[in-house]
Amino acid sequence: MIRNILLGWFGTFLQLFLRLSWGVISIPIAVLLHLNTVEIGLVATSFYIGYVISSIPWGLVIDKIGPNKAITISALILVPFNLLLFFSLNSYVLLVVVYLIDGLVAAAIFPSAMKIVAISHSDGSKFTFYIALVESAAPITTLLLSLIATILLHLWKFVYLLMAIGFLLLGILSAKINPNVTSTEIRKSLKIIFDKRIALSTLIRLGELWATWGTTTWIFPMLILYKDISPSLSALFLLLFGIGQLVGIISVDRLVQLVGTIKVILLNLIGFIIISLLLTISNDNLILSEAFLLGIFSFSYRPPTDSLIMKISGGGSAGTSIGYANAISQIGTMIAPTVVGLVLYLTKSFTFSMIALDIGCIISVxxxxxLETWL
Structure with missing residues (x-):
């Protein structure tokens, strides 16, 4: 099953790179199409609108037909739309529509990856570890973007060409793998949606995604435009931020074993709030030292939260539970980029934008x- 998990990791990486790269390539595209900060935020939001709309239907489909078939269908649909932006990006409307469609289709990939983990490891002591392994795609994506950010400012079009090639490869590889999966009745899976523990866990996830992806989408341009940090230094911040995420996600399984799932989630949420506020008063040197800590706290809550959701639902309905969690929690991801863009537009303040990101963590806490009183 390890090759299935690696396939899930690759698919998760591709869909993350597609949406997170917008935080970098939005700068040259904004110049090309004459976009303001609200319009920049709306592009990211359009992706998440599609993601939210289709996550629950995709979850049900995944539990019915299996994760690999769902990945194949999703990946092959994404190929032509990324090629369209590579060959012809001359309209803001086209940009928003394509990102909306990308969100609708890409919503199948992460729940499929989680379903693969649930099929093979839900009863094992390393369940959180394998979830963290798949979700390590996020910090690795951030690290990669930090290393090539300055290059992408000039060669941004090639993001869409590489995405098309990557999704084509993913679709081909997924079609060749057939995991052992039992079809789950849609009626049975739907019951998961009405579990109050799942609903509250999803609200925790919503706040986490608000903070994580709001930060990842905006931190690079915010440092440049509102903190007067150079592009190269901002890229270094993004690199340290990504390293912190990777270190946090590697160590989270051990930390969960030591102190428990709930405490790990809580510690990371509080840590994010503290470091994000310190960033608002720090100079260049301190900002770089805080980037690593912000990275750790901005992602280490994700694997234990997703593990908690799937343990409550059971492996047979993992696709539906994560699909539902994605649908609701991605509202945080959907709103945060536009909220931060609006705050920046109205206040021109780095401080107020970071406070806006902390709202997500407060919701989660x-x-x-x-939830702890219900478990």
């Missing part, structure tokens, strides 16, 4: 405290 409150929901986590309530």
């Amino acid at each position: 409150i929901s986590l405290i309530i």
